[in-house]
Amino acid sequence: MRKWVFAFILVILLSYGISQLNVKSAGEDKVDIENGSLPQQDSQMITVSKEQMYKGDLLLVNNDYALHPEGIRSDIVSLSDRQDLVQGYGLLDPSIQLSESVAKDFGEMVEGAKKDGVEHFLISSGYRDADKQDQLYRDMGHDYALPAYHSEHNLGLSLDIGSTTAKMDEAEEGKWLKKHAWEYGFILRYPKGKEDITGIQYEPWHFRYVGKAHSAIMYKQDLTLEQYLDKLKQTKAMSITAGGQKYTVAYYPMVGNGATIQVQQGKPYEVSGNNYDGVIVTTYA
Ligand SMILES: [Zn+2]
Structure with a gap:
């Protein structure tokens, strides 16, 4: 009888362990997308040059837009x-x-x-x-x-x-x-x-x-690069969790020779131009 109880407990423990593993991998696969920008606290505004509009992973290059060197x-x-x-x-x-x-x-x-x-x-x-x-x-x-x-x-x-x-x-x-x-x-x-x-x-x-934050949004929302850049321009900022990493993605227009972007202290970020009228800042939250 005692052996039977022991075996029973072992089976329960093992299946609990396996279910925990499954929960973990399911959580990492989960993608959450919301509208929302960086918090104001610990933030500062910096200016990036016009050249930045023509560099980066999100450049739109097609029949209408030529790439810059x-x-x-x-x-x-x-x-x-x-x-x-x-x-x-x-x-x-x-x-x-x-x-x-x-x-x-x-x-x-x-x-x-x-x-x-x-x-x-x-x-x-x-x-x-x-x-x-x-x-x-x-x-x-x-x-x-x-x-x-x-x-x-x-x-x-x-x-x-x-x-x-x-x-x-x-x-x-x-x-x-x-x-x-x-x-x-x-x-x-x-x-x-x-x-x-x-x-x-x-x-x-x-x-x-294009980078993981962006490919996740485009895939989940069935958007081409053209549509995604357009959407970012309309919504201004989105936050996304994908592959266990949280990102904030925000669009800023190029005004004259610069774009003023929001960055957050201590948070790494990447800037990419869209190749036509602004830049997109991806912050690793
Ligand atoms: Zn090709």
Whole structure:
């Protein structure tokens, strides 16, 4: 009898432990999005220069908005020279380049997919300089390529991802990315049904790095980058909890040669321009 009671208690304890584990991971997956700005206390206003509007992870680069040279990532690397970065996936050709930090986040994403048994990834295109983009535009034409300085590939923040097993639309790699890329700071940039907004046909292979706070909001609220930047401008500020981290995201207009932004003492923050009329400040709360 005593043995039976002991076994019973053990089972209860074990299942309690397992349920606690589940609660923890469910909590970390939870995303909360609200309107709301930084508190006034311990805050100060600082001014950032106009140049800041043309730099950062949230730049809108499309047919209407060309990138400015300062928007090109300064950490572009040749991936074939960096086998330490290229782990668990292939390169379509050895000349592929990308922002080093974006490549690191991509590597983490590939690792995450592997845990779900999805592991046949390939990068087919990364950073393209203006000459390469110009050549592509001449070869492919207006319907299939963007002119130089108008493609996100010219920033170093975008990449085309393939699968070695099937077309991305049908491949497990494509399906997994559609569902999970936001957890690593990436968005499917040209989704199906949003062609009127992006001006680009559905591209199941083209992913863009924007940062985790932003990719979470865009994914959960089904917004393209165009729509998200527009929404931020309307709502001014949002707070979000994703991946166990809390962020405040706020938009400030560029007035003349500067934008006055609110920052909070002791809280790290990042500033990115939208490439047309203001900056977005992401504060880690
Ligand atoms: Zn692309």
